[in-house]
Amino acid sequence: MNFDPRYSGRNFSSVGTRPIRPDGIDKVTGRARYGADFNMAGQLVGRILRSPHAHAVIKSIDTSKAEKLAGVKAVITAKDLPDLTDGDAAMYDILDNSMARKKALYDGHAVAAVAAIDARTARQALKLIEVEYEVLPHVTDVDEAAQHHAPLINDQVFTEGLEEKPAKPSNVTKRTQFGHGDVHKGFAQADFVIERSFKTEQTHQGYIEPHACVASVNPDGTADLWVCTQGHFVYRQHCAQLLGLEASKLRVTSSEIGGGFGGKTHVWAEPVALALSRKAGRPVKLVMTRDEVFRASGPTSATSIDVKIGANKDGTITAAEATLRYSCGPYPGSWAEIGAMTAFACYKLENVKTVGYEVLVNRPKTAAYRAPSAPMAAFAVESVVDELAKELGMDAVEFRIKNAAQEGTRSSYGPVYGPIGIGPTLEAVKSHPHMKAPLKANQGRGMACGFWFNFGGQTCTDLNIGMDGTVSLAVGTVDVGGSRASLSLVAAEELGIDYSQVKAIVADTSSLGYNDMTDGSRGTFSSSMATISAAGNAIKILRERAAQTWDIPVEDVVWEKGHAIAKGEKYGNLAPLSLKDIAAASGKTGGPIAGHSELVADGAGVSFATHICDVEVDPETGSTRVIRYTVVQDAGKAVHPTYVEGQYQGGAAQGIGWALNEEYIYGKDGRLQNPGFLDYRIPVCSDLPMIDTQILEIPNPNHPYGVRGVGETSIVPPLAAIANAVSNAVGVRMTHIPMSPPRILAALDAEREG
Amino acid sequence: MAGVAVSTTINGDAVEYLCQPDETLLDVLRDRLGLTGAKEGCGTGDCGACSVIVDGRLVCSCLVLGAEAEGRKVETIEGMAHGDQLHPLQQKFLEHAALQCGICTPGFLIAAKDLLEKNPSPTEEEIRFGLAGNLCRCTGYDKIVRAVQDAANVMKGA
Amino acid sequence: MVEVTLWGSLSAVAGGKAKHDIEAKDIRELFRKLAEQYPGIEPWIDRGIAVAIDGTIYRDTWSKELPPGAEIFLLPRLAGG
């Protein structure tokens, strides 16, 4: 594969424009088919029985009564999903999470499932399944779980990453450490040191579409799965492994996806649906209820974070340190590790140290949520940075500019940065009119920075040119927010044709080679590279066909603005051949014209954002309104700027919900008390102002157009920006997210008494 | 359980169906009639993804029984365009990119249509409160509000 | 010869040393030589290690060359949303 991914400054004709997306018409007319909108002949309804206990041994399950109920076609338990993971610990956890094997590990953990002729019969059957539990002590709080005396969730877990192997098991699965320099020395040099502890509560991605799939397994081992997912190739791999199917015989089609944000990156109920179908010998449709989505699909970590930063009088940070504890649910993860890597990534630091602890709790398995783990770390760090600026008598933006990382800075997580955008976002914020707008009583302004890595990954794309000269582009990265439009723009750009002549689709797993999922902001980054490469291969063939037609050497044919052109004096009288001309003749010049590409898109550029936020806090009720919000973020290159803005706005809105309202509330019994949109309140239209955006374009050197990922960074600064704004409005430092009215009132009361 | 026979009008067409007495209108539309444009985001009246209009009233079809549609007029997203002519709201949602994943879009379009029929010149605040029953997790609502404002202007001019 | 820096937890299984001089032309060879020297690293490689070359993170391109004098940093392979 000789694809050169390096950035080449060039002028664009399609990229950077804002056409209507190809899948839009189906979505405004109700024709687009999402996970639950697909049906198969003879399909059954699948439903899952879930544990009401936070922690319990499953002593026995009696399914006999349920099996006898008329209309029930299959009942399954963990026995029907035997362990085929062969020592792959991460897959074993996914299996156990799909269907509890020995213990129920959280309220909502699946223990059995049925397939029946209709929903009512399936519901009745669930009631007939008798499960005998031995209830165990549980723990849901991250700090409590990390204590020595806490109930043990898994007695096989011994903390990794300690100097000495611990003698006793623990809920702390891993310790990780990052940094450089000597923080002790750095703090000794500091004139001012601020140290604080913070907490953030667990939130859910809150996609409006519940997990849904239709599974159909045939007796010969072939199978079909229709599912809403961020990565159908990944789901195929997971399901094939967990059910012992051959990957190429399991065709997975990704439906339109009604939001994922990281929550649809590994399987949940899909193996259960396949196992039910295999047992019943009929297709099974399984759709989670909203209650199940909250109780049993992946929320983010709850965290507890200590931050200490020191600076000298001239405003230079001399040392920075953080200890981060992140909940993982009942299975080991690397969530605190990511927090530890990202926490101080915005800054140029001589002495920095971060330590992360992964903590098991009796809550659902933690899943990624848009730049996973970074928002909480940024909240803690950016709060202390703000406080330190105040202490120094420096402007918050100036203080950050003085200490911002730049090209050549050693990042807090290790490597030295190439060209990056933190400085430019801060400069843009400094001169933004928002920073100078007047504030009224009870209002406060805050700003904060955020960082995210962005990822690339395995990508495979097909580009087929029809006889009429139109182009179909088949990609394998699920379109979560307009990427089919962006990728069509890329194909049009490369081929030199109009956007309207390209139609992009997401191909199923049998039609295309493997693709990693759409996560880590990789969709447009990776698939645009693959599209550029596929278009390049198609152009090679187009030139060959033109050369054939003219009977001249292919080296003399170039591709310009959608045409093959014979280069050189001697061909002066040869009229250029358009893509359409060449396509029309293709049947006689060697058959269909296509470009294929398979590559690993690596080298996604890190990205930075700075947000500004104004809030108004009602001192009587403690309720907070965001009254103005501005996002400034580096996109590298915005392929379709409208959808880039959309990513910025959506991430900011999710961050606002997280900062002010959203949280999982567990009772003493370990049960989730708010598994619905009424009590888990995400922002509605009337809660929010317009969200202004400013796109900066600092090219990524490792992409031909300079694209970086854009999907995730926008959720990193909001918690901190809003916390800084609220703290400025009420005059008390807020240290616990969400800053719900009772927490704000309590902070105000404490201040009055204190 | 014995089914209930229902005669109703959906998007202008006379429709008859049998449903269970406890079956929601949303389930009838989606599972019996194949009208999957209305979505189930919650099933409890909290997300608005299932919005339809019944006798001129905006409702969550997950909170209405299929049997209650008897003798009424139901409008769904599938009936919003006139032939090949998109409703101005549909057109403006496309132009403003007021959708990312699009799962909330049918509900928003129905709710916005109802809003503009009752208030052809809403302020931004009226739009925001008028659409507060519909959840969108992707867009931050900015582009949705702008699309509705733009559609209102076009419709007034028409 | 390239100088490779391992992140904290990984250096624990590499003789407690963060910096290693290794003769390797690409990421594949680097991983092989590290695993030969420190068998404890192998499970980490299986779980996924990302390699930052002059600040750019590579997660899967094992054929990526290691230019002499480049800064090579090993990091955990992370997930995104």
Ligand code: FES
């Ligand atoms: S599905 Fe009816 S309001 Fe959510």
Ligand code: FES
């Ligand atoms: S566009 Fe995804 S929920 Fe609104």
